[in-house]
Amino acid sequence: MDLLNNYINRFEEYLDLLEYDPTFANLYNPVKYTLENKGKRIRPAIVMLAYDAFGKNIEEVLPAALSIEVFHNFTLLHDDIMDDAPMRRGKDSVFKKYGLNAAILSGDAMLIQSYSYLQKYPNELFKKLMEIVNVNAIKVCEGQQLDMDFETRDDVTISEYITMIELKTAVLIAGGLKMGALIGGASDEQSEHFYQFGKNIGIAFQLQDDILDTYGDKFKVGKQKGGDIIQQKKTYLYLKTVELLEGKAETDFLELYHNDGDDKVAAVTKIFDTVVIKEYAEQVKKAYLDLAYSHLNAIQLNEKSKAQFVDFAKYLVERDY
Numbered sequence: 255m256d257l258l259n260n261y262i263n264r265f266e267e268y269l270d271l272l273e274y275d276p277t278f279a280n281l282y283n284p285v286k287y288t289l290e291n292k293g294k295r296i297r298p299a300i301v302m303l304a305y306d307a308f309g310k311n312i313e314e315v316l317p318a319a320l321s322i323e324v325f326h327n328f329t330l331l332h333d334d335i336m337d338d339a340p341m342r343r344g345k346d347s348v349f350k351k352y353g354l355n356a357a358i359l360s361g362d363a364m365l366i367q368s369y370s371y372l373q374k375y376p377n378e379l380f381k382k383l384m385e386i387v388n389v390n391a392i393k394v395c396e397g398q399q400l401d402m403d404f405e406t407r408d409d410v411t412i413s414e415y416i417t418m419i420e421l422k423t424a425v426l427i428a429g430g431l432k433m434g435a436l437i438g439g440a441s442d443e444q445s446e447h448f449y450q451f452g453k454n455i456g457i458a459f460q461l462q463d464d465i466l467d468t469y470g471d472k473f474k475v476g477k478q479k480g481g482d483i484i485q486q487k488k489t490y491l492y493l494k495t496v497e498l499l500e501g502k503a504e505t506d507f508l509e510l511y512h513n514d515g516d517d518k519v520a521a522v523t524k525i526f527d528t529v530v531i532k533e534y535a536e537q538v539k540k541a542y543l544d545l546a547y548s549h550l551n552a553i554q555l556n557e558k559s560k561a562q563f564v565d566f567a568k569y570l571v572e573r574d575y
Contacts, residue, residue, distance in 0.1 A: 257562055258569065261302040261312075262295045265323070268316045284352045284360035285367075288327045291343050296570070297426055298323040301434040303566060304448055307559045308438030315437050318383065321371040322430045325387070328364035329394055331357055336402070365391075375437065383433055390429040397421025404488045412493045416457060424456025447549045451563070454546035458571040461539040464489040468523055469532055470574060480519030486512055490538065491531050498529045543571055 269289060274282035298319035305315035333339070334347040335357055341347060349357035372383045400418040404410050431452040435445040467482045468491060482489050492511065499507055507525055510518065526532065550563055 258296075258299045258303065258566065261299040264312065265295060265298045265302065265316065265319055268320065269323075272320075280356065281360055281363055284331075284348045284356055285364055287351065288331055288348055288360075288364070289324070291345050293327075293343060295323065297326050297430045300427060300452070300566070301430045301437075303562065304431040304434030304440075305438040306434075307555060307563075308435060308440045308444075315434055317371045317374045318433050318437055319430075321368045321383075321387070322426065322433065324364050324371070325368035325391070326426055328361050328368065329398075331361040331364065333398070335361075336398070379436065382436055386429045386433055390425045393421045393425045397423070397425075407488075410488045410493060412490065412497070415488065415490060415493055419460040420453060420457055423460045424453045427456035427459065428452035444553050447552045451546045451549040451553075451567075454542045454549070455567050455570055458539045458542040458546070458567075461490055461535055461542070462571050462573065464491055465532060465535050465539075466574070468519075468526060480523065483511070483519050483522045490535055491526060494534050495526060495529055495531050498531075499525075539571060543567060 272289075274286060301319040301322055302312060302315055305318075306312060309315060330342060331348050334342055335349050335354065339347055340350050345351075347357075348360065352360070369384070369387065372380055372387065375383060397418050397420070400414070401422060404415075404418070428449045429452070432445045432449040435448045436442075440448070464482065467489070468480055470479070482492075495507060496504060507522075510521055510525075515521070546567060547564070550560065550567075553560075555563075
């Protein structure tokens with residue numbers, strides 16, 4: 255999507271201007287390492303996209319775009335510690351490269367920095383932005399706690415899983431859109447519709463991740479195929495399969511999924527195929543996409559702007575990587 259790429263390129267230029275006190279290199283080098291290890295840069299781009307629907311000078315929204323990107327990367331840094339994940343985006347995770355204590359402290363610094371970038375905005379706007387950030391920060395923590403709880407629970411429901419991905423993933427997309435719209439001059443009502451649009455897109459985005467983990471091209475996705483299966487993650491695909499199977503078929507599936515084996519990914523995928531689980535996931539994903547569009551249609555936008563948000567939604571939920 256050319257428009258998002260333009261936003262991302264402008265954001266990268268802004269990011270390159272960041273300066274860090276060399277006196278505290280051991281604190282800030284992990285921060286620089288984290289931010290330079292590029293992800294998709296979706297979150298800063300959507301802040302800019304929402305702003306552009308109302309605002310006139312894209313430079314005005316860059317501090318908020320930086321705030322949400324720094325916050326997002328802070329959560330990834332600490333997630334890697336909790337998951338004992340040695341790699342992030344094909345490189346050593348921060349705690350593997352710099353040590354556990356350095357990763358914790360640098361992550362803390364990133365959280366504080368993410369707040370400080372918003373101080374550039376006028377007082378009333380700053381208060382609104384901080385409320386979004388604070389509410390969503392707590393939600394991300396709640397989502398992470400649910401995700402950890404699921405590891406030891408055998409009674410996780412699909413509804414609980416959707417709640418978890420809403421909290422852990424979708425609220426940052428939702429918050430970014432709302433922040434960008436507010437900075438651009440949107441009304442509270444319009445910005446709330448953007449939040450709901452983003453929340454439902456975020457849920458669909460994670461469902462697509464679940465699908466790609468099993469059915470995607472590992473070279474395009476950039477990670478091991480069937481990683482969720484190997485790690486025994488209770489994704490939508492797993493939970494819906496358990497719901498659909500009965501008796502011995504269910505028992506055999508659970509035993510297969512929660513044990514290790516050389517052909518485990520292929521065997522689980524075969525069972526997924528038997529219950530057409532990909533089709534179920536695609537239907538649920540589409541339902542959340544349609545719900546997102548209902549909120550988009552409630553916003554007073556010209557057809558060109560609306561089409562840009564539709565393209566953005568399709569880009570996120572129909573991607574093959």
